[in-house]
Amino acid sequence: MAEMAVNAMNGLAAAVLLSAVLLMAIGRMRTLVSAFALQSLSLGLLAAVVGYTTGYMHMFVVAVITIGVKALLIPSILNSVMQRIGVSKEVEPSLRAPSSLLISAGMVVLGYYVAQPLIEKSGSVTAGALAVSLAVVLIGLFIMISRRKAITQVVALLVTENGIFMAAISLGYGMPLIVELGVSFDVLVAVLIMGVLVFRINQTFDSLDTSFLRRLRD
Amino acid sequence: MPMLEFLFIFLQTLTLLALAPLIIGVIRKTKAVLQSRKGPPLLQPYYDLIKLFHKGSVISKDASWMTTIAPLACLISMVVAALLVPAFLTTTAGFMGDLIVLVYLFANMRFFMALAALDAGSTFGGMGSSREMMVSALIEPAILLAFFSIALLTGTTSLSIASGLIVDSGAELIGPTLILAFSAFIIALLAENSRIPFDNPATHLELTMTHEGMLLEYSGRDLALMEYASMIKLMLFMTIAWNAFLPWGIATELRMGSLLIGAGLFLLKVFLLAVIIALIESSMAKMRLFRQPSLLAGAFVLAFLAVVSYFVLEAM
Secondary structure, three states: OHHHHHHHHHHHHHHHHHHHHHHHHOOEHHHHHHHHHHHHHHHHHHHHHHHHHHOOOHHHHHHHHHHHHHHHHHHHHHHHHHHHHOOOOEOOEOOOHHHHHHHHHHHHHHHHHHHHHHHHHOOOOOHHHHHHHHHHHHHHHHHHHHEOEHHHHHHHHHHHHHHHHHHHHHHHOOOOHHHHHHHHHHHHHHHHHHHHHHHHHHHHHOOOEHHHHHHOOO | OOHHHHHHHHHHHHHHHHHHHHHHHHHHHHHHHHOOOOOOOOOHHHHHHHHHHOOOOOOOOOOOHHHHHHHHHHHHHHHHHHHHOOOOEOOOOHHHOOHHHHHHHHHHHHHHHHHHHHHOOOHHHHHHHHHHHHHHHHHHHHHHHHHHHHHHHHOOOOHHHHHHHHHHOHHHHOOHHHHHHHHHHHHHHHHHOOOOOOOOOOOOOOOOOOHHHHOOOOOHHHHHHHHHHHHHHHHHHHHHHHHHHOOOOOEOOOOHHHHHHHHHHHHHHHHHHHHHHHHHHHHOOOOOHHHHHHHHHHHHHHHHHHHHHHHHHHOO
């Protein structure tokens, strides 16, 4: 039974990594948001499986909150912001997809390399997921610097947050429930504020390209 | 090797060869239903092949012997490949060749197809073969890496032994390696068989075509051989996708019960994948040619990560 749960965890970790690589390749904003929702869904399921194996009941609450906030609420907020602004749906990366995919492969190798000694030392069942979570954090950071539009950068920030959350799950079976709740609420509020910010950027520059922000003078 | 095993190997290969047109029929029918059309009957690919076999073929006077032998060469490579792929039983003619031979049998078919398309000197043929070569040059590393991750997991490059080992190990091997390699292989399946994000299998008259462009010079019996070889290729890719990466249910020994389960599950899996391909094709538009390398690079990255994941997560 425990073996089955480890398989499920590995499979879900693979799903998170897969959607992170997918996020790197996607060229449409709407698909980007749904790929992020998919990633959060697999992360929530991962939390539930970890809760099931370790017997920490609060992980189930965390799983429900993750799925509710990150897989349902935030994608719908992002979609409604996009609908209201009505910008073009292309992502416009500053690097082309093939090269950014190859770079992301390098990031994953780096994440694995850094995590290797930690995996060997720790005896936790989820140690394999740690390597994946470091890779997801790195990919999220790379997406953030390689995209020009504000909304894609918001999604990249959320991906980075997902990676950190996964690291917390895989290292110490999650943070205390109150911290978890605070983080989820923080992310939600951050997305709301960023939604307003994106709206304002669009109003001022008639575009979501953040490179226009360099022209700001007092 | 006992006689009975030989019998089943041939039976398995014959099943693959016989079912190949039916799979195309299933894909077309599913697409038609999704577009609320009635669609051609399920067996239409068989009728088409029979009709074409009864017609003579016209060969351009500028064409050399390459045009004549290419259809046979393509069909023979596919039939040999079919001998190596386990469908409902893990015993195959695997002593003749392993995963790497399989990759190069597919490459052999492509080689002859591209040469034959260049042979008659029509513009579409040259265009089609140059496009096909671009796609295949980019997808081949991905396929090889996906196969290597299977070889790493099981410690063998023989497809039948590998799939037997994965079945015996239970669900233990499901992990990042297998899942990433499987998803890379599915993208490779679509690219290699000219399905929709890469090429539209239904067009004959557009500049967007890749695969069909290479077959424009062919007619009658030669065309039927070419078409049949492509159908077998799709069937083989679908079988490999299931039985190399997720082979659970396949029969590992010659017993009546497990053979029946193996055969039933095999049919179910292949039809499921056919429906999934039809769903992908009806929900997507064909990609522009110059956008295709990004998806192909995606497949390569996934396969590469599968191999790397093996070394980090599973080889401890």
